[in-house]
Structures are given as structure tokens and as C-alpha cells.
Amino acid sequence: MAIKYNDPSPLEVRVISQRFQTPNSASIDTYLATEGYDGLKKAIAMTPEAIIDTLKASSLRGRGGAGFPTGMKWSFVPLNTGKPTYIICNSDESEPGTCKDRLLMEKDPHQMIEGMIIAGWTIKSAKGYIFIRGEYRYLIDIVDKALEEAYKKGFLGKNILGSGWDFDLYTHTGAGAYECGEESALLESLEGKRGIPRLKPPFPAVVGAFQCPTILNNCETFSSVPVIFRKGAEWYAGLGIPKSGGTRLTCVSGHVNKPGVYEIPLGFPLMKLINEVCGGMRGGKKLKAVIPGGSSSPVLTAAECVDLTLDFDALAKAKTMAGSGGIVVLNEDTDIVAVALRTIKFYAHESCGWCIPCREGTTWIKKIITRFHEGGGVPSDIDLIGELAANMLGRTFCPLGDAAAMPIGAFVAKFRDEFEAKLKQTRASKTPDLVAV
């Protein structure tokens, strides 16, 4: 069955998506014909310190959401504790607005696998797991096949490339839970339990999978590793901007002419992405708002988008975040109250219920916005929504509470006029009924 995706754009800088358009791109033959596993060959001749220094020099930052420097993360793993160590790939992609890891695994699974093997070699790990969300069942078969090919060619298994080091990789599936994208919840799920987050610290680098030191990165982060060793840290860093090296996949959705997954260098202008890469606003409508990094990132107004560049620090400065790279573009006709409602419905559904501010906060905000959206709102609701959101911030075990509170707070603060207009509109439409009574 042919699945329809978007066409590439000539404005992209295709590094980790370079093989996406190649026929049989997922096969090891295609991968090897295009410098596949050359990064591993270089890394396996290096010491762990040199590998981590290379990653630090590349300015690669985690592509899952937090944007934490990858080299730093790997350096936190204590060596020689006597315990086994693990490599975990977070392919539980479930942040609304994000659909890049799916493409990376479907089109180029070996790239992710190679990145994981380099991580494994760095800490001399014996096993690793690729945690794939249950909805991506077809990818389990694709990745399993790729693993089998890698074993046959000697990139996995015993004595990898004559190094005397053994490493095994396995796929593991979730079964529908956003929460499991949070690293400690993912580790619980990997151990066969409900995905309830763990108290941190200790962080997974020290106490991770099966209570052992663990490198845990997003699928796109691992997929970005091989090219850094193949072409050099300076080359990779030079693609982006200082402190944010390389390229990343952005998943553009919403009201643009050509929504799609596009690879752009860090620091790429947001409006250029919308107007040139994505062919501008659909139907010539005006831009109203952009959700720049998955549904948990605070919304930006059209005015805030002008001159904004897409990188971790610029978006943090704009009081939002680059997050997972899911960019939802909304036009002038969008009902922001409806978007806020759909957003909080999601977080209320996905809240695991472990801590009270999140469990109660998401449910109450959902109830209030539902009533508000249906025309039963009162003026004090607007502030109440903002207050409830503010009360969740920073008061939960894991970032899900923040992920719900941040966008809701921003919707209310930046589009208060829409909430007020909704109030007036529903009151006006109710007047005849009231008169009749």
C-alpha cells in the first residue's frame, strides 16, 4: 500500500533525510552504498573521551524536546560501576504535531541503528532497546529487518568490526501512552509496568533501564550521530548556529499550502519556512498563530513570528520552545478556544494520575474550557483557566503537567480577546432564549 507523503523542498538541507527519496532506502545495501556505517568505523577507532568530545564539538542537542546537549548527556554515564549499561532509543514519538521519527525509521532505520551502536561502543554497553510506540506497529517489522541485516554484516552481535566488543539491539513496543515519551516513564514501561514517571534525580544516565546506567536519546538524535563521525564535528556544527549544531526535521502542519516534514538547519527563519518551504498560507489567508514545537509549546502570535529563527535558544528567548519540531500553523479563521480545548482534552486524557496537580488540573481546565466553548462560560472563567494552569507549572513529577499548563497559559494570555469574544458571542446568541423565558 502506497502511503502519500509530502514532496521535498529545494530549500531543505538534507543530511539525515538524504536517503528518504532513494528507492529501498531502508535496506542495508542502499545504506552501505551511501557511506552507511562509515561513522561507526571511525568511532570504533576512538576512545570514549574522544567520541564525547566530538559530540560536544558538534553542538548536537537532543531532538526529543528538551534540547539537552547530547555529548554532555553521554558524559554523565558513570563507567566501571560493575553494572551493565544500556542504550535506549526513544521512538515513542507522540507529541501532537510531530511525525518525524516515523519517517526516520521507515526510510532510514540503519542510520538510527548506527547511532545507537556508536553510543553502545562509547560506554561499552552490551544491550540496547528501540522503544517504538504501539501505533507504529509496521515500523517494528521494518526495524527488525534492518537489525537482522546489521547482524548479518557484523555491525551487531559478537566482536563488532573486530573490536572484541559484543552488542545486541532489540525492538520493544509501547501500547498507546503519551506519557511513555517521558524518559523515566518509558523506562517503567520497558520494565513491563504502567508508565508512571520516576522521581529524578537520579537521572537515567546514572540509574536508568533495569536500575543501571543508561544512554537514552530520541530517535532523531541517534540518527544525527553517524554523520557527525563521518563528516566531522566542525562540518556538522557549521550547518547550524553556535550552541545549536546541525539540522533537524521540522514537521509542519496546519494551514500552509505544502505541509510536510522538512529538514532545515538550526537557526532557519520561521517565516521563510512557512512562506517559501511550505508555499505560504493556504488560500492566501492571514497567519494568526504558530505552535512552534509540538502541542506543549506555548503559542506564538503572528507578530511574534516575524524575524524569529528556529533554534532552541531563540525560541526559549521568545518564551516558548523548539520542542519536538512539530510546527502547527494556524490561520486567521482559527478558533483559538477550540484549539485550547482540543489541547487540554489531550493532556487530560494522557495524564497518568500519579500526581494531583496534573490529574486534577488538566481535568478541571478541560471542564471549564468545554463549558466555555459550548457557550456556558462566565467572565471569571478566563482568569480561572490561567490560574489553574499556573498552579500546575513546576509542581508535578514529570513534564506532562508543564506540557499541559504552558500552552493553556499562553492561549489565554495571548488570545484573551478571543476568549472574551466567545463570551459575548454566546451571550448574544442566548439572549432570545432568555427573553422567551
Next chain:
Amino acid sequence: MTFSTALEARFAKLLTSYPPGRQRSAVVPMLLYAQDEVGCVNQEVVEEVARRCGVPPLQVDEVIGYYSMLHRKPIGKFHVQVCTNIACQAVGGEELWEHACQSLNLKNKQVSPDGLISLEEVECIGACSWAPALQINYDFHHFVTSGDFDRLVTSLRDGSYGKKAS
């Protein structure tokens, strides 16, 4: 309880994937794969998975309520999952969901009387850039219009689904 040869092979491999003494790790994948074959995770499946993973049935049972994709009761032969999250919402996902409810005469999580089709409004399925999107079992369908939806449903009913390029 035994499963198909292919699934038995998958389970055998799964149980050797985890560190010694960590077979509980296989619980969630095993439940999902077993559901794919049996149609749901009923008590028999729970007990079988518990036995194979060497844990009490309660430890298997308690995870089922947590994971959205695990169903205790049978779902349809074709489980139609329509995404209405923000990226799909922006381009007609909610209208597609309404259309699905009306044309199938089903509400959220209901199964058609003949057991052929079940319907669910789902959270983001990872097809945001190709929205509106839905999944039929594990198959993705992108840029779905109400016309596409009707054609898909027709093919589910006449048995031609998946047998020709759709």
C-alpha cells in the same frame, strides 16, 4: 493457550531480549501482539502472558487500563481510528470524525453489530504533516477526505480492503 507459529516465534525471541530475570519487560509487547491475533486481551490472554513472563496475573492486569491500545473486549475486525488532535483539527479532522460517526452510525469506541468495524477517536497518531489522518488497524491513511472515507468503508465491507492499491 497457544498462538500461531509466527507469534510463538516472536514471543520466544521476545523473552530472550531482556536481561536475565527481567522477563516482566515482555508484558506490554506480548499483550499487544496477542491482542492482534486474539482480538482483545481477555482473562485467558492475561493469564497466559503472566505465565510466560513469570509474574502474577495481577501485574499483567494492572497495565491494561493504562495503555489506550489494549482492549479487554473485542474490537471490530477493522478498527477505524480517526485523529482529531490539533494538527488534524486544523484541516478538518473533527469534521471527518463527525462524518465517520454518522456514516457508520457508531459512537466513540462502539463496534458495529456484525463485528466488522469499530470506531475510535484517537490522540495524535504521528501523521500531522499529512493530515487529516486515520488508521485502520495499523495502516495509515493520509489526507483523508469524507469521500476517501466512504470509499475505504465500502472496501472494508465488500472485502476488497488492502487487496488493491487504495
